[in-house]
Amino acid sequence: MAKKLVKYVVVDAFTDTAFKGNPAAVCVLEEEKDDKWLQSVAAEFNVSQTAYLTSLNEVNEPTKTNPRFGLRWFTPVNEVDLCGHATLGAAHFLFANGLVKTDIVEFSTRSGILTAKRVPEAKASNSQDDEPTGYSIELDFPVLQxxxxxxxxxxxxxxxxxxxxxxxxxxxxxxxxxxxxxxxxxxxxxxxxxxxxxxxxxxxxxxxxxxxxxxxxxxxxxxxxxxxxxxxxxxxxxxxx
Structure with a gap:
């Protein structure tokens, strides 16, 4: 039986210009993969971080306000506990592709529950139209001592x-x-x-x-x-x- 294809996107984070900022690979997993496979793929991408997104069952529970995804981060050589730019890349993928219907998404990670919020940006004050021209993403992270x-x-x-x-x-x-x-x-x-x-x-x-x-x-x-x-x-x- 043919294996399911794993969709990926490479996102340049903390920039609005291609080939600037920090690149991260984001892979969307529809089935469980073992750690050896995750690490091998991260080494194959060979960028500073590869993020793996998995949809969690609780997103379908009526008591949940925001969709929640599992999120793990791997460098080419090991898994890490926290990564800002790869989280931004993962959130951008979800928002830009219409995969979430809310402006806030939650991630279950090794550093606890992290959130990403889509923040619309209004046009300049001299504009005739108040419609947003785009958005930035705000991450809620723990302080590192x-x-x-x-x-x-x-x-x-x-x-x-x-x-x-x-x-x-x-x-x-x-x-x-x-x-x-x-x-x-x-x-x-x-x-x-x-x-x-x-x-x-x-x-x-x-x-x-x-x-x-x-x-x-x-x-x-x-x-x-x-x-x-x-x-x-x-x-x-x-x-x-």
């Missing part, structure tokens, strides 16, 4: 700093925080800069070669970070295995 680290505990600082001196070094308990435009890293950066600058809202520019922009808001009481950005699909197809 950071701790100070002694300089002696850190390997030689990368030459990518171009000779700039380091005033302070911090580390998180999470690994796999990488460029370009890693939303999970901003779950640690947002509370850090909130304490430094005394404010809770930021616009972050990821100064990587591909670039990327995030709007950030910290809810200090609930220890949540809201990351808002855009995404654009650049590729779609089906896995044959």
């Amino acid at each position: 950071v701790g100070t680290t002694n300089f002696t505990d850190i390997p030689t600082i990368s030459k990518s700093l171009n000779g700039a001196s380091a005033v302070e070094i911090n580390e998180t308990s999470k690994g796999d925080l990488f460029d370009p435009v890693c939303g999970s890293a901003h779950c640690a950066l947002t509370p850090y800069w909130s304490k430094k600058l005394g404010k809770c809202e930021f616009v972050a520019l990821q100064a990587s070669p591909r670039g990327g922009v995030l709007n950030l808001r910290l809810d200090e009481e609930k220890q949540r970070v809201f990351l808002r950005g855009k995404a654009v699909a650049v590729m779609e197809g089906s896995l044959l295995v």
